[in-house]
Amino acid sequence: MAASLLDVLNLEVHYGGIAAVKGVSLAIEPGEMVCLIGANGAGKTTTLKALARMLPAQGEIHYRGERIDALPSHALIGRGLALVPEGRGVFSRLTIAENLAMGAYHRRDGEIAADLDRIHGLLPRLRERTSQLAGTLSGGEQQMLAIGRALMGRPKLLLLDEPSMGLAPLMVQKVFEVIRAVAAQGVTILLVEQNARLALEVCQRGYVMESGRITLADSSKALAADARVRAAYLGA
Amino acid sequence: MDIFLQQLINGLTLGSIYALVALGYTMVYGILGLINFAHGEVVMIGALSSLTFVRLLENSGLPGTLVLLIGLLLAALVCMTLGFAIERVAYRPLRSAPRLAPLITAIGVSIVLQQLAMLIWGRGYHSVPALLPAGRHEFLGASFTNVQVVIVVVAALTMVGLTLLVNRTRLGRAMRATAENPAIAGLMGVDADRIISLTFVIGSALAALAGVLVSANYGIAHYHMGFILGLKAFTAAVLGGIGNLAGAMVGGVLLGVIEALGAGYIGDLTGGVLGSHYQDVFAFFVLIVVLVFRPSGLMGEKVAERA
Numbered sequence: 308m309a310a311s312l313l314d315v316l317n318l319e320v321h322y323g324g325i326a327a328v329k330g331v332s333l334a335i336e337p338g339e340m341v342c343l344i345g346a347n348g349a350g351k352t353t354t355l356k357a358l359a360r361m362l363p364a365q366g367e368i369h370y371r372g373e374r375i376d377a378l379p380s381h382a383l384i385g386r387g388l389a390l391v392p393e394g395r396g397v398f399s400r401l402t403i404a405e406n407l408a409m410g411a412y413h414r415r416d417g418e419i420a421a422d423l424d425r426i427h428g429l430l431p432r433l434r435e436r437t438s439q440l441a442g443t444l445s446g447g448e449q450q451m452l453a454i455g456r457a458l459m460g461r462p463k464l465l466l467l468d469e470p471s472m473g474l475a476p477l478m479v480q481k482v483f484e485v486i487r488a489v490a491a492q493g494v495t496i497l498l499v500e501q502n503a504r505l506a507l508e509v510c511q512r513g514y515v516m517e518s519g520r521i522t523l524a525d526s527s528k529a530l531a532a533d534a535r536v537r538a539a540y541l542g543a
Numbered sequence: 544m545d546i547f548l549q550q551l552i553n554g555l556t557l558g559s560i561y562a563l564v565a566l567g568y569t570m571v572y573g574i575l576g577l578i579n580f581a582h583g584e585v586v587m588i589g590a591l592s593s594l595t596f597v598r599l600l601e602n603s604g605l606p607g608t609l610v611l612l613i614g615l616l617l618a619a620l621v622c623m624t625l626g627f628a629i630e631r632v633a634y635r636p637l638r639s640a641p642r643l644a645p646l647i648t649a650i651g652v653s654i655v656l657q658q659l660a661m662l663i664w665g666r667g668y669h670s671v672p673a674l675l676p677a678g679r680h681e682f683l684g685a686s687f688t689n690v691q692v693v694i695v696v697v698a699a700l701t702m703v704g705l706t707l708l709v710n711r712t713r714l715g716r717a718m719r720a721t722a723e724n725p726a727i728a729g730l731m732g733v734d735a736d737r738i739i740s741l742t743f744v745i746g747s748a749l750a751a752l753a754g755v756l757v758s759a760n761y762g763i764a765h766y767h768m769g770f771i772l773g774l775k776a777f778t779a780a781v782l783g784g785i786g787n788l789a790g791a792m793v794g795g796v797l798l799g800v801i802e803a804l805g806a807g808y809i810g811d812l813t814g815g816v817l818g819s820h821y822q823d824v825f826a827f828f829v830l831i832v833v834l835v836f837r838p839s840g841l842m843g844e845k846v847a848e849r850a
Contacts, residue, residue: 413732
């Protein structure tokens with residue numbers, strides 16, 4: 308069990324007196340692409356935020372053999388754990404180049420320029436607009452920027468929160484192409500997604516979350532065939 | 544015409560100082576959404592502590608300009624420490640409290656600092672020795688002193704430096720990112736607490752500089768000099784659009800000029816009923832007009848977005 312990249316044991320998050328996450332346990336192996344699906348309000352985003360230490364939580368979070376549940380949020384990216392937040396969270400008053408530079412804020416190595424080139428190759432739209440304010444981008448472009456920014460931090464584990472949210476279908480396809488490309492480069496991904504069909508299509512494995520608990524965990528193929536999942540999330 | 548030019552020069556001098564102080568208000572507001580009402584007192588502490596250091600060095604035989612410079616540096620250190628401490632003691636514990644609470648501690652800190660200064664430096668007015676080489680220059684019927692030149696030049700250079708720091712450096716980028724969204728900046732590895740501390744420290748260094756310049760300009764310093772200066776600089780920050788650095792600079796200079804011109808012409812305008820000692824009225828008149836017609840300031844963004 309200690310070999311997993313991420314091991315979460317009994318994670319609990321409370322908002323005031325209300326429990327939003329009620330004892331979630333999950334494990335992710337290096338190189339995997341795993342999704343966490345569920346209805347609106349099931350606690351998916353809260354779980355990710357707790358993993359990124361943006362919310363106070365109980366339970367244990369082991370990441371690469373280290374307990375990170377007492378670390379501050381800003382200590383995580385240096386360890387290779389990045390979150391692309393729900394709603395993208397680009398710095399709208401910074402330029403695209405500055406947003407990408409913020410992604411590499413914690414780095415002191417000499418390969419930042421090379422990574423920037425690589426990310427521009429992956430996301431050519433960003434190269435064309437480096438000096439434009441991020442707030443002027445479309446939603447899809449902002450999502451690309453948010454992913455690119457996270458990649459500038461050289462993450463080993465990328466937490467993606469609802470990357471398809473609010474995007475036109477064509478843009479969703481493009482965003483997921485990028486996510487696939489990122490995974491192909493060896494980055495481990497935990498994807499939270501309301502679009503269960505899409506999530507199960509790209510991920511090898513999935514967890515189903517319902518009102519703060521994980522109710523199902525299986526391979527994507529098995530989940531997509533599961534009658535309960537089909538009825539609740541795939542509309543079949 | 545010579546009154547106009549003369550008052551323009553005086554206003555520019557005063558306005559540069561307002562701008563330096565206004566930057567301290569606006570930087571803190573930009574990052575925390577908080578008005579640091581104790582900032583004016585930091586200016587006062589800067590002026591008085593530099594005076595103390597200058598007095599200690601006065602008879603050392605060092606050239607006056609060097610004494611002034613050493614006094615300024617030591618005062619800046621005092622103020623930077625003070626700014627750091629104010630944030631730690633008065634604001635950080637209240638980071639998630641309702642917005643009114645830190646406003647009240649700000650006023651509390653302001654009173655404490657004023658009283659502390661009164662205990663240390665007494666209630667009297669201190670004359671500030673003229674350490675720069677004296678000199679007066681004539682220009683199209685108006686005149687200005689070396690001190691005024693130094694004030695405007697030093698303030699301008701400082702503002703250029705700060706602008707470069709904020710817009711061109713890694714630290715400045717982190718400051719702007721934190722101002723926009725501290726939680727997301729945290730995900731990038733930015734320690735928001737550290738950035739906030741640094742913001743207070745930088746603002747306090749500017750306050751120390753402003754304190755030294757303003758006391759050199761008037762030749763006096765006293766324990767309650769920070770109050771009205773702070774209030775005017777705050778007005779300047781609001782005038783320019785609080786949270787906006789360029790706005791604070793423009794607002795400061797503009798306010799200084801408006802005030803000086805107002806003071807120069809108020810006698811003529813009111814047929815001698817009101818004299819130039821009514822100059823403070825203009826700053827607050829401007830504040831009211833701005834709040835009524837352009838609440839977000841000349842260069843400010845929509846206020847509604849910041850909850």
